[in-house]
Amino acid sequence: MENPFVCGKVVRGKCFADRKAEIEELTSDIASSQSVILFSPRRYGKTSLILEVLDRVRAQGVLTLYLDLFKVTSQETFITAYAKEIAGLHGGGIRTVLKKVRDLLPRLIPKVVVKGQKADIEFEFDRPADKTPLLDDLFEAVATVSSQQGKRAAVVFDEFQEIAGWDVGGEVERQMRTHFQLHGNVSYIFMGSKRHLMQDIFRNKNRPFYRFGKHFPLGKIPEDEFADFIRKRFEETGFQIDSEAINEILRTTEDHPYYTQLLCHILWDRRREKNVVVKEDIPEAVSEVFLREAHAFCDLWDMLPRKARQLLVALAKEEGPQGQIFSNDFLRKHNLGPASSIQRAVAGLLKEEVLEKVDDKYQYTDIFFKRWLKKTFV
DSSP states (O other): OOOSOOOSSOOOGGGSOOOHHHHHHHHHHHHTTOOEEEEOOTTSOHHHHHHHHHHHHHHTTOEEEEEEGGGOOSHHHHHHHHHHHHHTTOOSOHHHHHHHHHHHOTTSEEEEEEETTEEEEEEEOOOOSOOHHHHHHHHHHHHHHHHHHTOOEEEEEETGGGHHHHOTTOHHHHHHHHHHTTOTTEEEEEEESOHHHHHHHHHOTTSTTTTOSEEEEOOOOOHHHHHHHHHHHHHHTTOEEOHHHHHHHHHHHTTOHHHHHHHHHHHHHHTTTTTEEOGGGHHHHHHHHHHHHHHHHHHHHHHSOHHHHHHHHHHHHSSSOBSOTTSHHHHHHTTOOOHHHHHHHHHHHHHTTSEEEETTEEEESOHHHHHHHHHHHO
16 A cells, blocks of 8 residues: 655645645635745745646636746746746647747747657747847747637746846846736746745845735644644554644644655554554654654755854754844853854855744744754754
């Protein structure tokens, strides 16, 4: 029997822990062509969430396009990747699709590539210094198809903060904003996992996307909803699990989506012969989580400068998020030295997404990394 708890990859269908409120809100946003800026730390399941939403709205007749910018490294690769997704909006045979794409994107040269049994469309284009006309075509294409077919559309850019690494002059951002703000039938959803970069793109008044769209910070899955999911997934595969064990799982993981799925995955594997999970089984399963994650934690620790390490150990000793880490009391208590050096350390840790700032307090983005530090150094 297949393990019902999936971790480390996109989760779909029955394995998806229903975020009922988030699905309802995002579905409503798409129905009203509201653009959304959705951000969360890594491993919170935002990609699984948005793909679940796109599956549902597609079934209602909405045109959907999803592009992961994590794989995009230049303006050229963005153009070809986005064009390929636009081609996927069209139904019909390969000839029909080619004709429609040529009409939409006359400055690109589509070609048919046969890979095994499957024919696919790829794109080539001349590389002029001024790509503005080509970008104009691209950023009008979805709205045009939406109008031609009389359907609403939803376009998702995942890991959108990666645009900052290659769109140095801001040309793509400016062109996007110029076109997207005029599209009344398309919902544009920008997702990211680096909060500080996403906030700079959408809250910096000097950036093109300033005050564009509705901000949607994705939090942890509500405890009661997650508890129902855990119970259902265990029971559907013939396991018994009581409320005490479920509560201990969620207390241990602090409702973190990835670690909850991982811990349940390990428990299911360990107890599959007896098909019973109790509270007393959890400590050993937690130890296995540490074993699985230790290599990544060690690699992260090794790359950090000394002052950042000192600060992280200090934060690991504290209970909960901290808002006064630059205060004299905190610095003296943990022997951290001057505030200026800690400010530089914090800036680096925020950039690397080791820490995040929420409600003016600093906290770990990875709760098990904090526990690993506490176990190892405190």
